[in-house]
Amino acid sequence: MxxxxxxxxxxxxxxxxxxxxxxxxxxxxxxxxxxxxxxxxxxxxxxxxxxxxxxxxxxxxxxxxxxxxxxxxxxxxxxxxxxxxxxxxxxxxxxPFPGAVLEALEGLLLRVGSGAQIESATGVVELRGGAQGLHQGPDVPQTMREALARLEDHRAHKLIVPTIVARGLMSNPGASEILSTSELEMGNSEVTLAQNxxxxxxxxxxxxxxxxxxxxxxxxxxxxxxxxxxxxxxxxxxxxxxxxxxxxxxxxxxxxxxxxxxxxxxxxxxx
The missing domain is CATH 3.40.50.1000 (HAD superfamily/HAD-like)
Structure with a gap:
């Protein structure tokens, strides 16, 4: 045993x-x-x-x-x-997210005007003020590339976005084959690869x-x-x-x- x-x-x-x-x-x-x-x-x-x-x-x-x-x-x-x-x-x-998937996610976030929290194995960074856009300032990264540059591994394993954005994302055909979401607190959800x-x-x-x-x-x-x-x-x-x-x-x-x-x-x- x-x-x-x-x-x-x-x-x-x-x-x-x-x-x-x-x-x-x-x-x-x-x-x-x-x-x-x-x-x-x-x-x-x-x-x-x-x-x-x-x-x-x-x-x-x-x-x-x-x-x-x-x-x-x-x-x-x-x-x-x-x-x-x-x-x-x-x-x-x-x-982590493959580059093509991360690029598509960034495009969606830009279309709906949303920020995100980006998480990797080496740290966390807030894109455009985070999921709810609460943390603004002159040094807040506005693009995915700027945000990833602040992480030691320059990669993203998970995003935290508003739940309404996550639901819209998963309504796209084929999204559930690539991505998975789970609802969190304060109206946010995490987005990961389906196998993660x-x-x-x-x-x-x-x-x-x-x-x-x-x-x-x-x-x-x-x-x-x-x-x-x-x-x-x-x-x-x-x-x-x-x-x-x-x-x-x-x-x-x-x-x-x-x-x-x-x-x-x-x-x-x-x-």
Missing amino acids: GRPVVFFDVDGTLGWDDPIAREGRPEEERSMSPRPSDVVCDAIRGLVDNGAAAFVCTGRSPATLHPVILELPFDGVVGLGGAYVRVGQAVLRDR TKQDGVRAVVDYLGQDVGKTYGFGDSQNDLPLFDEVDVAVAMGNASDEVKARANLVTGGVGEDGVATGLKALGLI
Whole structure:
């Protein structure tokens, strides 16, 4: 028998930040993930001490994870909704948008007058003030090329755009064969390549670990966690999750503000 492998979403699962308050912070702080509580941090340490493998499984860029998360004994990260996957120092997936797809996306954004948040494995940059156009100024990049030049890898793995724009995008014939979208908070949605989902990322980790894998678990709260739930043996929804997410879970734990990750791990006998 292999060891348990547990995947944790970040926003709304490991921690939570008020999105309205976050929008008022400087750009480098706006992109940083929330910090887990001390109780949740202790639960992650206890999980690993008990022999389990633990992975961050997030739509976020790995570059935006809070330093406290990076200090925890995670075995790796499924990042950018599955577009980037790392176990230890081994990178299993690194799949940005092809140039032609990114060019088409930029054309759509220009036609509807929308900005976007661009995320890569090395960081985050706001195009034309971000998804809602809130962060304007003389140094805000106005073209995709200008925005990508500010990222260390000069690539884009994911876009965050207004949900109304994402819905319009997916209404185009054949779009669902190339792209995938998931709704987020504050009227925004993420746009990724169709093969870049948390399910694809988790599968890459499990295949890499091979016979070392026992039962798999996934903790999440949002629409983009449903592919994660499809891939693990035991799906755990946070108490703050939507009804759709809770309906797909094997267990509903406490909310993120109630240290639901720690409660769920205890209920499963993992700590």
